[in-house]
Amino acid sequence: MKTYNWGILGTGFIARKMAEALPLVPQSRLYAIGSRNLHTASEFAGQYAVEKAYGSYEELARDPDVDIVYIATPHNLHYENTILCLSHGKHVLCEKPFAVNGREVRGMIEKAKETDRFLMEALWTRFLPNLIKVKEMVDEGRIGRINLLKADFGINIPFNPGHRLYNKQLIGGSLLDLGIYPLFLSLLLLGKPKTISARAGIGETGVDYNCSFTLGYEKETLAVMYSSVVAQTDITASVYGENGTIVFDNWWYMPVPAKHITQDGKTIPIHEKSVGNGYNYEAAEMIRCLEKGKTQSEMMSWEFSILLIDTLDAIRREIGLVYPGHDDRVIK
């Protein structure tokens, strides 16, 4: 059985989560780390027993022994890092948001097709056992038609204009980093909306510190959501069906329990067994797909990632948030 050599680009928060998760992923070995700085890469390599440490992303992409690259850099680099790795024949798992806008995402997908490599957006929640169970329950009609969905994700992050969530060059703002999760849940359970409306509180660094957005569906169904980088919100999600409700515990986008409240008031726990820190599941899906010779995952397809980014673009048009260097970028 083949062992896949993983490389990680970036050495920040999420890179570390994946380094902790990979030992639980079948046929996987964390082989290389790439940083803008060799010292940082070497420190990371020492901490996680990684064989190769590179002081640039290009060097990692050029290493012929790297099979898969996990892109763990800020949003502004997702497009160029993905193109770099695909161009060097690597399979790519790229953090959410897949890129800044629909044109960048389509450019990445075109490159994956051209190079015949696997490409997937690392929206880890999609692969968590409880979320998979909830999706199954909704698809089986266990709560009937969805009448209303509400979900939020806000964290009160101490103000620092250089922090990637406040900095416009690093594509700061709540929507693309946190709001993407509630939006993902709505699109997963309800599909493409008929209407999109949004309001934002744009802060002094020019990005959305608060954002609220509502999707309209068939009949009277609504998905009502908000995100924030200046308010610690409840981080809950509830799906109200005509025959019952599904309520996730706080920090709903993580591996946390949920419950099914039936129409006659019974509460049934939804508590699928989960192992590791949760990031192992998206990586395991990638290995499953590669073993089957696939270039995309049916669970997080290119079509779904396009729906997600197109909806984010539509929300950004509503709130008037433009990211120079990306929204005016010419994709060849």
Ligand SMILES: NC(=O)c1ccc[n+]([C@@H]2O[C@H](COP(=O)([O-])OP(=O)(O)OC[C@H]3O[C@@H](n4cnc5c(N)ncnc54)[C@H](OP(=O)(O)O)[C@@H]3O)[C@@H](O)[C@H]2O)c1
């Ligand atoms: N799935 C999740 O649960 C989850 C959670 C958090 C974040 N994320 C996603 O992961 C990505 C990275 O987030 P993070 O929280 O890990 O960020 P972070 O802690 O700031 O780390 C980002 C890393 O990217 C590299 N980098 C390259 N250019 C940079 C620049 N101009 N400024 C800062 N860092 C730069 C740095 O590594 P080197 O200096 O070593 O090159 C840095 O350590 C984001 O796209 C975010 O949406 C996902």
